[in-house]
Amino acid sequence: MKLPIRVRLTAWYAVLLAIILAGLSTFLVLQLRADLEDTVEVEVRSGSLEIARAYQNEGAGDFRDASRTVLPHGSSAAQVVAPGGRVLVAFGEPVASRLLVSKESVARALAGERQTLTVKLGAHRFRAAVVPVQRLGRDRVIVVAESLRHVDESVDRVLLLLLLGLPAALAATAIGGWWLARKALRPVERMTSKAEEIGIDRLHERIAPPRTEDEIGRLALTLNAMLDRLERGVEEKHRLIADASHELRTPLAAMRAELDVSLMDDDLSPPTREVLESTREEVDRMSRIVANLLTLARVDEGRLELLKTRVDLGAAIEEAVRPLQPLAAAKQLRLEVNGARCEADADPQRLNQALTNFIENAIKFSEPGGEVCISAWERNGEVGVTVKDTGPGIPPDARAHVFDRFYRADPARSRAGGGSGLGLSICREVADAHGGRVWVESQEGEGSSFSLALPADRTTI
Ligand code: ADP
Secondary structure, three states: OOOOHHHHHHHHHHHHHHHHHHHHHHHHHHHHHHHHHHHHHHHHHHHHHHHHHHHHHHOHHHHHHHHHHHOOOOOEEEEEEOOOOOEEEEEEOHHHHOOOOOHHHHHHHHOOOOEEEEEEEOOEEEEEEEEEEEEOOEEEEEEEEEEOHHHHHHHHHHHHHHHHHHHHHHHHHHHHHHHHHHHHHHHHHHHHHHHHHOOHHHOOOOOOOOOOOOHHHHHHHHHHHHHHHHHHHHHHHHHHHHHHHHHHHHHHHHHHHHHHHHHOOOOOOHHHHHHHHHHHHHHHHHHHHHHHHHHHHHHHOOOOOOOOEEEEHHHHHHHHHHHHHHHHHHOOOEEEEEEOOOEEEEOHHHHHHHHHHHHHHHHHHOOOOOEEEEEEEEEOOEEEEEEEEOOOOOOHHHHOOOOOOOOOOOHHHHHHOOOOOOHHHHHHHHHHHOOOEEEEEEEOOOEEEEEEEEEOOOOOO
């Protein structure tokens, strides 16, 4: 079910309360009716006996006097009935002039059975008592009836009040329930939005536990304990990557040096030289990957220290291009370097890493015979480098993500080409660390141009 929990809680609360109130109201109304009818019944029973006694002793005159004294005025009737159902004497309500009960009741009374029954006379119900009596040796029946109009009116009034009051009470309860549920769940909402904010880069942050030591407080503590474990795990992973990359750098540098020495030998046969040169390229590529991993691990640990000096961008480009020349040559790509002479305050090693990643991508993604143009520029308070290629370009929806870590626009092709999705994210980290920025412009099918810009504060031309 997609409804929020506070809506469901409120609905359940209201439904439950409606059932309880409906049950309680039904019980109250039935009980009230029964109690009021009992009171009337007691009155007609005792009244009928008294009236019967008066009639038996003194006749019709006393019957009327007794009726007037005993019965409540205006809502009751009494009559003396002869066997066969003829009304001999009547008192009270106009309905008393005709027989108030059935002839069978009269016959049963004559057989000696006293009865109380409810009869409908005109628009109203009456409670009636039927008692046999003898007057001067003749059998008669006394019928005394009292209207249940007041009972019905009282019950109807209570029913109306309940029908008006219950929906109002229910609405008030639902609003109260909604407010309470919202109040109770507010800490959960706060915790949810905080937990949503905590990404892998903000694992040191914690959820503020509510002051209460209840289930929600325990949930916050549990989530925080989970964050502790996650943070430790991620730290260990970073340390492992950093240590492994660091350890790998020395043997790779040694291999590179040994390959260089071996390649100095003029007596090498052409196939051997080719194998050694290809191995040196692979060692270089591996060194770049290891350097990227180490940089990312340092960024994640918050330890990307910059050793800034004045860097000539043209020289930095030359330095980044040189080791990649063989790669470009292998694909018959033309590498063109041009642009203004400009300087920036930068860490040369990091800048070299970013430029290498840009240029290596340009070479990797260009078709053989294409061109890669690398230029330095200065404008609008920024100095930068742009690497333009004649590759396949980048689809518009992928452009926003190419600088994300592990993002590859075309995973199958990139993996085949040895891509890890880390190169451009390093470029962005390096630019961010220098207070600069990176961006890409691309025309699908016509190539891409990647740029890195640094603030030009102290730049001299
Ligand atoms: P990878 O190691 O996969 O090259 P990057 O972070 O360097 O990782 O690049 C991310 C993705 O951006 C690549 O997989 C590729 O899809 C796209 N990309 C990067 N440079 C270029 C380029 N010059 N031309 C076309 N696509 C590129």
